[in-house]
Amino acid sequence: MKRLTYAYAQAAMLRLLCYRLCVMLLIYTAVRAAFVVYNYQLLSAPGIPELVRAFVGGLRFDWSILMYVNALVVLLHVLPFRFRFRRWYRSLLKWVFYLCNVPMLVIALVDIAYFPFTLKRATADMTGMAGDLPAQMMSYLRGYWFMFPCLAVLLLVVEALYRVGPVVREHALNPVAQWVLFLLAVGLWVLSARGGWQLKPLSPINATEYASPQLAPAVTNTPFTFLYSTTKKKLPERRYFTNDDARRYFDIHHNPKPNLVPNKMNVVVIVLESFSREYFKRFGGTYNITPFLDSLYSISLGCDNAYANAKHSNEGIPAVLASLPTLLDESFISSVYQENAFTGLGSLLKPYGYSTAFFHGAQNGTFNFDKFTARAGFDKYYGKNEYPNQSEYDGQWGIYDEPYLQYVNQQLSKTQQPFCAGIFTLSSHFPFNLPEPYKTMYRNVGTHPIHPCVKYTDHAVMEFFKAASQEPWFNNTLFVITADHTSQASKPEYNTPLGTYRIPIIFYAPGTNLRGTVKRAAMQVDIMPSIADFLKLPAPYVAFGQSVFDSTASSFAYQYRESIYQACDDSMFVQFDGERPIAVYNYRRDSLLHKRLTTKALDGVLLNRLKSVIQQYNAAMNGNKLE
Secondary structure, three states, X not given: OHHHHHHHHHHHHHHHHHHHHHHHHHHHHHHHHHHXXXXXXXXXOOOHHXXXXXXXXXHHHHHHHHHHHOHHHHHHHHOOOHHHXXXXXXXXXXXXXXXXXXXXXXXXXXXXXXXXXXXXXXXXXXXXXXXXXXXXXXXXXXXXXXXXXXXXXXXXXXXXXXXXXXXOOOOXXXXXXXXXXXXXXXXHHHHHHOOOOOOOOOOHHHHHHOOOOOOHHHHXXXXXXHHHHHOOOOOOOOOOOOHXXXXXXXXXXXXXXXXXXXXXXXXXXXXXOOOOXXXXXXXXXXXXXXXXXXXXXXXXXXXXXXXOOOOXXXXXXHHHHHOXXXXXXXXXXXXXXXXXXXXXXXXXXXXXXXXXXEEEOEOOOHHHHHHHHHHOOOOEEEOHHHOOOHHHEOOOOEEOHHHHXXXXXXXXXXXXXOXXXXXXXXXXXXXXXXXXXXXXXXXXXXXXXXXXXXXXXXXXHHHHXXXXXXXXXXXXXXXXXXXXXXXXXXXXXXXXXXXHHEOOEXXXXXXXXXXXXXXXXXXXXXXXXXXXXXXXXXXXXXXXXXXXXOXXXXXXXXEEEOOEEEEEOOOEEEEEOOOOEEEEEEOOOOXXXXXXXXXXXXXXXXXXXXXXXXXXXXXXXXXXXXX
16 A cells, blocks of 8 residues: 555656646647637638648647757656655746746747748747847737737636646655656657657658648647757758759859950849739739839839749848848848858949949848848948938838838939949838828728738839939839738738749839740749849859849749748649658649649659759858858
8 A cells, every 4th residue: 555655646746747738738739729710711721631630740749849848847847856745846836837838828829920921830030030029019019919818818728727737745755766757757758859759850841741731830830840940050961963963953153154244234123022923913913003013014024923932021132132042940141151151232243343232211220131231242221220301200110112212212313323222112011001191092902901001112113213214324224123022912822832922023124125024933033143144244153043034044933931842843833841742733723732743743853953952052051152
């Protein structure tokens, strides 16, 4: 009987620990259910069988991350010492339990509302935007106030369940048995944390074992993807081919003909905040919210099948201005590679006598764009601080687009030619605030809060071109118009893993006969090589794209999302986990990506190009060979 008492006491704390972890498992499941309900259409509206598999797989991810988050909680419960039964120790356990778990619940809840903007679970790249959070805090609190009562309800449920847990009383303990149970608990923790007996620990890519890539975010959870991404500091070496073979499939080293004579035209690159291809009437847009940009397509070289390389502004700007994609779990700007030397558009043009400047009406330092553009070769940075009339501040991000673009035109007209300017708009960003009288004028435009702002920015760009067309430098300028990334979509084909990257790319040179349509796949990282090609620059450089003016270039666009690489050509779309293709679609025939094809549908070239980019990207990042 005495031995039974010992055994009961020795296992009591383990039972209490399991109970508390199961409480959190229940809470994580409830948060997953809320995530699925809130983002149901964005997850391709899965049926009951698919959801069941996703939730079953989700239990594995939840249990794994609970082990990591509660590592200290586990340790404090299983320490083989008698003081575990003291009142002060029970209070300590509770404080540690809440300190470990509440921040993760906050992150998980925030990502429910954040997911529609990125279509991926949040990762450590969120920390790269932490410096901009205080200024935007009030707008987010107003826009997503409902998260606070949700968090309060969850915490009340946790507290209620915590209080009714098993009662543990002090007993005489067998030291040997306690140490045995301690070692057993540690072993179970290791097994649970790594997600099972498999060769490699659980990672986000394992979500595709339970669901399609579109539904994979319902399998993982935000604490898992966030903490997992913090561990991926250095990129792994990838050796799919010899170096020569890799460069035959796709060569990041651009070597123009050395006898070229640069034409020294001005260059103005306009990056539109959150502009999706979906908004354009040219591409079947439901609402006439980009009339000017639609008209510009007809007198430009337009890329009809163009893609962003990422889903965040601090990833889009490096892609556009330095041909640097994001093939890692955080932006280049905030990654361990941020000090790597690279060739930006400004650096590329400086040897030919260009004056360079970057314009962004946001508060100086936003996303560290001032530092990045300086490293990309832009001599001057114009932010909110330099703007002369602070009364035109929108109260959240910066200066409204219409007055700010007029200011840009004035500054360019004072700049010595040839010049290169990067311009990044901001009014089409949450909280979607407009100045009077546009707030009233565009009140009934479209169905989403961003639609009036898109129309306003289109109007602001039109007014910019009206003013610029009167300047002597206008007809000697190549304008490039694109977007940093897309925003929330209304049409389902723009919510797929491929459709969510579809953006406009326009090349407009009013003093030339540049016209036409590029039908092949193009992407943000193609912009810098295209500018270099158009200007006939003879110097070699490194870029992860290719010129849209090169008719012999391959049709190709690629991204990286939630540990999955993906690429498309003119018709096929492949998703690749770094070792094998996990999904293949013909997106021309199946725009919603509902019909997965066998890997035999791939001709091999598309996948080999993607592998070549990955191999060269990882090697260049790790070896600091980006220039």
